Amino acid sequence: MTTTSPDPKIIDLLKAKEDGSKPFASIEFFPPRTEVGVKNLFARMDRMKEAINPLFTDMTWGAGGSTAELTLKLATHAHEHGHVANMHLTCTNMEKDGDPKKAVHEALTTAKNNGIRNIVALRGDPPAGEEEWKAAEGGFTCALDLVEYIRENFGQEFGISVAGYPEGHPNAISEIADPSSMSEAEKGRSSTFDGKVFTCKDEDYKKEMDYLKKKVDAGADFIITQMFFDTKAFGAFVEDCRKWGILCPVVPGLMCINAYAGFCKMTKFCKTRVPASLQAKMDSMKDDPDAVKAFGVEYGIEMCKDLTAIGVDVLHFYTLNLEKVTYGILGGLGYEVKTAADESDAASMVAKGSAWARVGDQVKTNDGATGTVLEIFSNGSAKIAFEGKEPVSLPKSQFSKVF
Structure with missing residues (x-):
């Protein structure tokens, strides 16, 4: 048990x-995949x-509850280091002696005993090898x-934040056969991938907002949003x-643009709205990693200026376990950045239990061979096709995803 004082509540x-x-x-x-990471x-x-x-400082919980112990370890380190x-x-894959609620209770108790007083309450992604989320029996x-x-069980011991989705949860986003039929609000949430148009329909968006209201009314203190690249959608x-x-x-979640492939993969996975001008700029630099990073700083600065004008309380950066783009954005906004970035270890920042490992992904083996995932098994192993x-x-x- 830590001897330091408990964290204050973020709210x-x-x-x-x-x-x-x-x-x-x-x-x-x-949580990184390896001990070196x-x-x-x-x-x-x-x-x-x-x-x-x-x-x-947020610490994520891997898909399917795959990083429970490591997440607690990393969050405790964060607390103990200021x-x-x-x-x-x-809620995903959390069981203890066959009782999912017991597992959650123990995780919360451990967090409390280690001085952690802030929780992001999420449903979570399905475990590796499963496409659909399923509740544990009795969970x-x-x-x-x-x-x-x-x-109910911890009263006001914890501050609680929940997720919000400015463009709708990915599961609530539908392909639109006739884009001309969309309302103005639906157009403002729409995205285009592979020539197909998607949006969260107004009736589905209403359900999303009704549900968000229930989470806040149940005791959530604030909202952290899914990533977005159109500040008008956030507003x-x-x-x-x-x-x-x-x-x-409502805290805006800002995904730092670090690499072209990762940007394309994550925006498509989440069906994130990408303004045409942003996509065109990214496409023009896809073979120049340094230019992409520099543009990530530039675009991030402009987004943050828009959000500051709206009056947000926090700029929340999804760092991808890197620091250069975050430092660049904050420095460009006039914040003091006291140390230089060091990303010499970037190759070790591969996620453990990542939700992005799916059938069809390009992966690289430890010896450098590149292939395509054909099937993912429940233990995280995969069948991979090589040319x-x-x-x-x-x-x-023995493999990692290519971003």
Whole structure:
């Protein structure tokens, strides 16, 4: 058990923000796949605490509950090294002695005993090898259940944040056969991939907002959004929150643009709206990694200026376990950045239990061969096709995704 004082609740820190002051900065990390990656992340967390002093630091919970122990370890390290830890907790694949609620209770108790007082309550992604999310028998069915459970069993011990989706949850986004039939609001949430148009229809968006209101009414203190690249979509979402009576802070989640392939893969996976001008610019630089990173800083600065004008309390950076783009954005906005970025360890920042490992992904083996995933098994291993060779099955420790 840590001997340091428990973290403050993030909502209390937000309430103390002075009117007219710059937004706070906060950051998010994911659990790396290897021990070397974990060691390097510890060093990066310490550097970023010194460099930008984030208001809080998120630690994600891997798909299917695959990183439960490591997430707790990393969140505890963050707490013990001066960060205000905001630990993700999901309902997926959480069982202890056959009882999923017991597992969640133990995770919360461990977090509490280690000084962690802030939780991001999420449903979570399906485990590796499964395309659809399924509730454990006798367990939670959604994030709302988790929020209610925390408040019922731990009262006000924890600050709670929940996810919000400015363009709709990916599961609520549909392909539109006739784009001319879309309402103006649907157009503002729409995305285009492979010549197909997608949006969260107005009736589905209403269900999304009704559900978000239930999560806040059940005890969530604030909202952190899914990534977006169109600040107008975020602004419309905040306005809709207020119309729905959701009056808590809405924190924008900002995915740092670090690489062309990763940008394309994640926006397509989440069906994220990408303005045509942004996609054209990214396409023009796809073979120049340094130019992509530099543009990631430039575009991030402009997004943050728009969000500051809207009046957000926090700029929350999905760092992808890197620091250069985050530092560049904050420095460009006039924030003090006290140390230089060091990304010499970038290759070790591969996610453990990543939700992005899917059939059809391009992967690279430890010896450098590149192939395509044909099938993913429940233990995380995969059947991979290599050009000119018979497909082979490899354990997850022997390949990584190509972004």
